[in-house]
Amino acid sequence: MSDDKPTTEKLEDPSFEVIETDHQRQVRHKGVYLLPNLFTTGALFAGFYAIVAAMNAQFDNAAIGIVVAGVLDGLDGGVARLTNTQSKFGAEYDSLSDCVAFGVAPGLVAYAWALTDLGKLGWVAAFIYVACAALRLARFNVQAETSDKRFFIGLPSPSGAGLVATLVWLGASRGLDGNDISWLVAFITAATGLLMVSSVRYQSFKEFHIGRVPVRALLGVIVAFAIVVLDPPLVLAAVAVIYIGSGVVLDVVRRFRERKKKVTD
Numbered sequence: 001m002s003d004d005k006p007t008t009e010k011l012e013d014p015s016f017e018v019i020e021t022d023h024q025r026q027v028r029h030k031g032v033y034l035l036p037n038l039f040t041t042g043a044l045f046a047g048f049y050a051i052v053a054a055m056n057a058q059f060d061n062a063a064i065g066i067v068v069a070g071v072l073d074g075l076d077g078g079v080a081r082l083t084n085t086q087s088k089f090g091a092e093y094d095s096l097s098d099c100v101a102f103g104v105a106p107g108l109v110a111y112a113w114a115l116t117d118l119g120k121l122g123w124v125a126a127f128i129y130v131a132c133a134a135l136r137l138a139r140f141n142v143q144a145e146t147s148d149k150r151f152f153i154g155l156p157s158p159s160g161a162g163l164v165a166t167l168v169w170l171g172a173s174r175g176l177d178g179n180d181i182s183w184l185v186a187f188i189t190a191a192t193g194l195l196m197v198s199s200v201r202y203q204s205f206k207e208f209h210i211g212r213v214p215v216r217a218l219l220g221v222i223v224a225f226a227i228v229v230l231d232p233p234l235v236l237a238a239v240a241v242i243y244i245g246s247g248v249v250l251d252v253v254r255r256f257r258e259r260k261k262k263v264t265d
Contacts, residue, residue, distance in 0.1 A: 036085055039076035040097050043069040047101025050165075054105075054112040059178075062109045063169030067236065069101035070158045091144075095137050102161035103133030107189070113168050114178025114185035125186035129164070132193030133157045139197070152202045155195040159202070159243060163192055166237035173233050195244065201254075202247040 050065030076094060080086045107130040115122030136157050143153065167188060171178055178185060228235045 035083060036076045036080035036090055037093060039072050039079060040090065040094050043072040043076065043101050044097040046072060047097070047105040050101075050105040051108050054109040057112070059109065059113050059168050059172040062105075062112075063165040063172065063233070066101065066105055066109065066161050066165035067169075069105070070162055073098060073101065073158055091141070095141055098137055098157055099134055102157040103130050103137070106161040106164040107133075109168055110164050110185055110189045113172065114182045115189070117179040118182050118186060122182065122186060125190040128190045129160075129193035132196045133160065136160075136196035150204055152204050154198050154200060155192065155202060155244060155247065156204075157196060159240065160192045160196050162236065163240040163244060164189055166233055166240055169233040170237050192244075195248075200247050200251045202243070 046065045046069035050062040050069070053059070053062035053065060073094070076090075080090060107126040110129070111122060111126040115126055118125070136154055139154070140152075167185065168178070171181070
């Protein structure tokens with residue numbers, strides 16, 4: 001006879017379910033928060049739509065899809081903080097969505113619009129962008145707990161995607177054939193990717209919270225919307241260039257001052 005005793009250990013539920021543990025309070029939460037993850041799913045869908053649109057040579061729509069993904073990505077974090085529904089699952093899901101919407105989609109859209117005639121150099125430039133976006137997101141996840149919340153180290157992937165997308169949108173809306181400026185697009189795409197994995201600091205604006213604001217602030221938002229509506233691709237491209245360029249200039253100035261201070265000390 002066997003001495004084995006029947007086990008009473010409860011087997012894990014093999015169904016598709018998420019269970020998270022809050023280690024600070026030792027509380028287990030089953031399921032996921034719906035509202036912020038809906039925004040994340042919307043951003044993922046917009047990125048996927050951009051890829052499909054680029055495959056069908058609808059470059060205006062592809063660029064708009066990436067811009068919409070950027071708006072939704074900005075909303076999901078804000079909604080999670082406002083409703084106190086942050087979770088590890090949401091953070092991981094957001095990163096995977098960002099990799100598609102702000103990594104793969106812009107790289108493929110830029111390649112389909114302007115880089116095909118460059119052959120291997122074209123897809124290498126696009127791949128540099130995609131790979132750097134993935135590395136940027138991985139580094140952000142690792143450093144999220146210890147980094148200064150006021151700044152991003154390296155260009156944020158939504159901003160990089162915004163520059164590439166608005167460049168394509170601006171050219172396509174003017175009837176420009178991307179292959180006529182393929183070298184410029186290749187340089188901008190690859191350089192944007194390298195900025196994402198650089199040590200250049202960019203303002204995160206996370207210190208600004210949504211709440212009661214002066215009426216003049218609301219008026220400023222209305223004026224900003226009106227300016228964007230005048231020529232969305234041109235205005236958004238200009239905003240992206242200013243943000244990215246200002247980060248580089250301010251970082252150079254900061255490094256120069258630090259070096260000068262060390263010399264004087």
